[in-house]
Amino acid sequence: MRRRVFLHSSPLKLNKLYNARRMRILRWLLGPEEKNHFLARWIFLRALGLIYFSAFYSFLFQVKGLNGPHGILPAATYLPAVAEQIPGWQRFWFAPTLLWWSSSDGMLMLLCWIGIGASLAVILNLWPRAGLLASFVCFLSFIAAAQEFSSYQSDGMLLEAGFISLFFAPAGLRPRLGMAHPPSRLSLFLLRWEWFRIYFESGIVKIASGDYSWRHLTAMDDYYQNGPLPTWVGWYCQHLPHWFHAATAFMTLAAELGLVFMMFLPRRFKIICFFILTPFQIGIILTANYTFLNYLVLVLGFLLLDDEFLRRFFPKRLKETTESTEAEVPAAAAEPDREQPLPLRSRMAEWLKPVRRVVAGVSLLWVFYVTTALLLATVASLSRNIDVSRWERSALWKPVDALEPFRCANSYGLFAVMTHERYEIEFQGTQDGENWIAYPFRYKPQDLTKPPGIYAPYQPRFEWNLWFASLGPWRRNLWVVNAEARLLDNEPDVLKLFASNPFSKVPPRQVRTVLWQYWFTDRSTKRREGNWWRRQLIGLYAPALERMPDGRIGVAESGSGLLEVEPPER
Numbered sequence: 150m151r152r153r154v155f156l157h158s159s160p161l162k163l164n165k166l167y168n169a170r171r172m173r174i175l176r177w178l179l180g181p182e183e184k185n186h187f188l189a190r191w192i193f194l195r196a197l198g199l200i201y202f203s204a205f206y207s208f209l210f211q212v213k214g215l216n217g218p219h220g221i222l223p224a225a226t227y228l229p230a231v232a233e234q235i236p237g238w239q240r241f242w243f244a245p246t247l248l249w250w251s252s253s254d255g256m257l258m259l260l261c262w263i264g265i266g267a268s269l270a271v272i273l274n275l276w277p278r279a280g281l282l283a284s285f286v287c288f289l290s291f292i293a294a295a296q297e298f299s300s301y302q303s304d305g306m307l308l309e310a311g312f313i314s315l316f317f318a319p320a321g322l323r324p325r326l327g328m329a330h331p332p333s334r335l336s337l338f339l340l341r342w343e344w345f346r347i348y349f350e351s352g353i354v355k356i357a358s359g360d361y362s363w364r365h366l367t368a369m370d371d372y373y374q375n376g377p378l379p380t381w382v383g384w385y386c387q388h389l390p391h392w393f394h395a396a397t398a399f400m401t402l403a404a405e406l407g408l409v410f411m412m413f414l415p416r417r418f419k420i421i422c423f424f425i426l427t428p429f430q431i432g433i434i435l436t437a438n439y440t441f442l443n444y445l446v447l448v449l450g451f452l453l454l455d456d457e458f459l460r461r462f463f464p465k466r467l468k469e470t471t472e473s474t475e476a477e478v479p480a481a482a483a484e485p486d487r488e489q490p491l492p493l494r495s496r497m498a499e500w501l502k503p504v505r506r507v508v509a510g511v512s513l514l515w516v517f518y519v520t521t522a523l524l525l526a527t528v529a530s531l532s533r534n535i536d537v538s539r540w541e542r543s544a545l546w547k548p549v550d551a552l553e554p555f556r557c558a559n560s561y562g563l564f565a566v567m568t569h570e571r572y573e574i575e576f577q578g579t580q581d582g583e584n585w586i587a588y589p590f591r592y593k594p595q596d597l598t599k600p601p602g603i604y605a606p607y608q609p610r611f612e613w614n615l616w617f618a619s620l621g622p623w624r625r626n627l628w629v630v631n632a633e634a635r636l637l638d639n640e641p642d643v644l645k646l647f648a649s650n651p652f653s654k655v656p657p658r659q660v661r662t663v664l665w666q667y668w669f670t671d672r673s674t675k676r677r678e679g680n681w682w683r684r685q686l687i688g689l690y691a692p693a694l695e696r697m698p699d700g701r702i703g704v705a706e707s708g709s710g711l712l713e714v715e716p717p718e719r
Contacts, residue, residue, distance in 0.1 A: 175510045181331035184416065184455040188463060190332050191274075193340075194281075194318055196448035198271030200307060200441045201284040203606040205264035208291055211610055212257045213642040215298050216291075220642055221611075221631045224252040224294040243554055246293040247286065254642075260287045274325065277318040285311040292556060297628050298610045303442035305559035306347065310445060312557035313339045313516065316509045335513045337452060339520075344449035345412050346520060347561045348426075350527050352405025354562035357530045363402065368567045369394035374669040375571045377616040378438035378592055378609075381600040384681060386436050387669050404429060412453065419453040426450060434605060438592075440613070441606035519549045519558035527560055571667045572619035574629065574690050576636060576647075578657030582705075585661070588636065589648040594667050597680040611646040619664065623691035633660045633694045634702050659705050661693035 216224045228249060232240050241249060248256060264287035270280035289308060292299040317336035319327020355363045362368040370391065373383035386393075404426060411422035430447040433439065522545070529535040540546055552558050573594060577585040589595060592604055593612045611632075618626035635643040639656040664687040670680050693705040 175506060178335040178513075179333040179506055179509055182334050182337065184457065186332050186337060186452065186455055187326040187328065188456045188459040189451050189454050190317065190319075190337075191326055192451050192459075193448055194277055194314065195272055195274070196444070196451075197310060197314060198268045198273075198280070198284075200445055200448070200606060201268035201271065201288065201311070202265060203441050203444075204288060204307065204608070205261050205268060205284075207608045207610070209258075209261045209265070211646060212261060212291065213254050214640075214644075214646045215610060216252075216295055217254050217257055217642050218252070219635070219640050221635060222296045222298065222628050224248050224257075227294060227296055228252060244293045245554055246290040248290055248294045252294065260290055263287050274323065276322045277324065278315060278320060281311060281315050281318055285315065289555065293554065295610075297626075298614055301440070301613070302559070302561055302563065303440050303445070303608075305556045306343070306442060306445050306561070308556040309343055309516070309559055310340060310449065312555075313343070313513065316513055333509075335510070335517075339513055339516060340449060340452050341412055342517070342520065344446065344452070345409050346524055347446055347449075347563075348405045348409040350524060350561045351563040351565075352402060353527050353531065354565035355402065355405070357527075358565040360566045362567045362569070363398065366395040366398040368401075368564070369398045371569055372567065373436055374667070375568045376437045376439070377613050378604060379594070379601045379669075380436055380438060380603045381681070382603070383436040384601065384669055388672060400429070416455060416458075420458055423450050423453045435603065438603065438605040440608035444606050515548060515552060516558045519552050520560075522546065522549050523558070523560035527562065568620065572687070573665045573667055573684070574615045574619050574662050575665060576633065576660065576662055578636060578652055578660045580652075580655070580658050582659060586651045586657075588651060591646075591648045594682050594684075597682045597684065600681050609646075619690075623662070629662055629691050630694070633662060633691065636660045637694055637696055637702055656696075659693050659695040661705075662690040664688055664690040 212220075214220050216222055216227075218225050224246075228244060228246075231244050235243050247260065250256070264284055267280045267283035267287065271277050271284065285308065288304075288311070292304050292308065313336055317332050317340060319330040321327070321330070324330065360368070362370075371387070372394075373379055373387040376383075408422055408425060411418040427447060427450055430443050430450070433443045434447075522540075526537050526540060529537050529540075541549075549558075571594075575595065576588040578588065579585045587595070590612055592602070592609045593615065594601060614628070618629055623629055632643065637656060637660050639650070639652060644650045665684045666687055667682055667684045670678075670683050674680060674683070694702055695705040697703050
């Protein structure tokens with residue numbers, strides 16, 4: 150009988166039935182899980198606020214030298230070039246940044262301070278959704294205009310986690326644990342999904358690259374000295390025996406390609422996975438300065454835990470609160486009581502609820518679609534028989550391309566090919582063309598007696614980029630030549646990126662960059678000489694620049710005294 154009624158129903162009724170079923174699915178996706186995650190959400194959001202704070206705090210001291218009007222890569226030059234190539238509204242989609250309005254030093258500082266204030270609001274749990282939105286918009290504004298200084302996977306990780314958290318955070322000005330707004334299934338899954346992909350895709354690219362050192366478990370043999378900014382703990386780890394390095398290389402592959410699948414298993418396996426991989430991340434934090442990357446991966450791991458497990462580590466008052474809410478959450482998340490008339494504000498909230506639900510559902514499902522497509526493309530790279538470029542040309546890839554400028558749905562892949570040499574670019578200036586004086590760095594190895602420090606989550610983007618530039622020729626890193634030109638002018642904002650200015654009274658007549666190779670010293674040398682590093686001069690990295698008599702900057706025809714070299718390709 151039911152089948153006959155269904156077959157004879159009008160198209161309008163069928164459409165309503167379909168829409169109702171679709172809304173039920175959406176309500177289920179945006180509804181709470183059976184297990185509560187209030188405490189895990191509270192921990193994660195406070196930590197996310199701290200990570201945002203570290204990102205804006207580091208920009209505060211660097212952004213004028215990097216992208217200010219007198220910086221190395223001015224946003225004021227980049228954005229008009231974008232507008233020239235991409236006219237109309239599409240330029241705003243290609244580079245989604247508030248710096249279109251103004252890219253002055255004042256605007257850059259304003260975005261930094263707004264971001265710091267917003268991140269503090271997230272840390273203090275004051276209107277967390279608004280704080281997360283402001284943090285996301287300000288950070289995206291920097292990343293969209295920073296050019297070579299924003300080409301890091303860690304930036305995409307933070308933007309993705311920050312975007313999803315807009316729908317994960319509780320509503321309200323002072324929500325505390327947000328008992329009235331439990332975290333939705335879909336937002337919680339997508340944050341876990343990001344955690345899973347960071348590991349798994351990194352494992353896939355290691356295999357797909359065919360890198361000898363991963364296949365033979367020698368990837369960690371010289372890893373600790375060759376990263377962007379090593380630490381003193383890494384110095385000691387570097388001198389451990391080969392069996393330790395082989396074991397950590399195997400552990401890395403096992404974690405990325407195997408252990409992370411425990412995320413899809415019952416809660417007991419999730420908890421075990423958390424306790425295996427959390428010390429793994431702490432070890433990376435202590436032995437290498439990868440900015441806020443590992444801090445973010447570590448705190449994403451807390452979302453594997455639920456309130457039932459976390460209660461034992463919280464005060465008794467919170468235990469009782471979450472225990473009493475365990476059975477009440479499904480009821481709280483259900484439809485409100487219709488018997489009592491609602492005030493106007495509540496009625497408006499009820500009217501807007503379907504709109505908010507659709508916006509949240511479309512946004513999160515779009516992120517899931519894009520990240521899944523990128524994951525499949527990464528896995529497909531393992532096979533020589535699959536042409537991924539055909540996917541990228543099809544209509545199915547258009548949602549991926551459309552979301553790409555916002556960096557909130559990304560593909561990851563860390564350490565696909567290991568670096569087995571450490572090269573460093575050093576800036577030098579001279580007044581007479583013979584005696585060259587080095588510009589001292591703040592964080593990079595330079596003083597052989599200075600122990601490498603632990604600076605993360607702070608990110609010195611200028612010095613980080615120099616490490617990447619040292620792995621390729623200067624013609625692919627023209628910003629290094631831009632930095633030389635700024636030093637010829639004694640540009641104050643660029644000089645603040647260095648520890649001091651050796652030409653504070655009179656600007657240098659010439660500036661050049663030279664390439665060094667660095668190694669950790671062995672134990673006996675460190676005991677005897679106190680040096681943490683040893684180094685060897687390789688040659689000239691980029692052409693020396695000088696100020697011409699007419700005031701223009703040109704290439705110095707003589708005086709460098711070094712041959713130009715190109716670092717070996719990785």
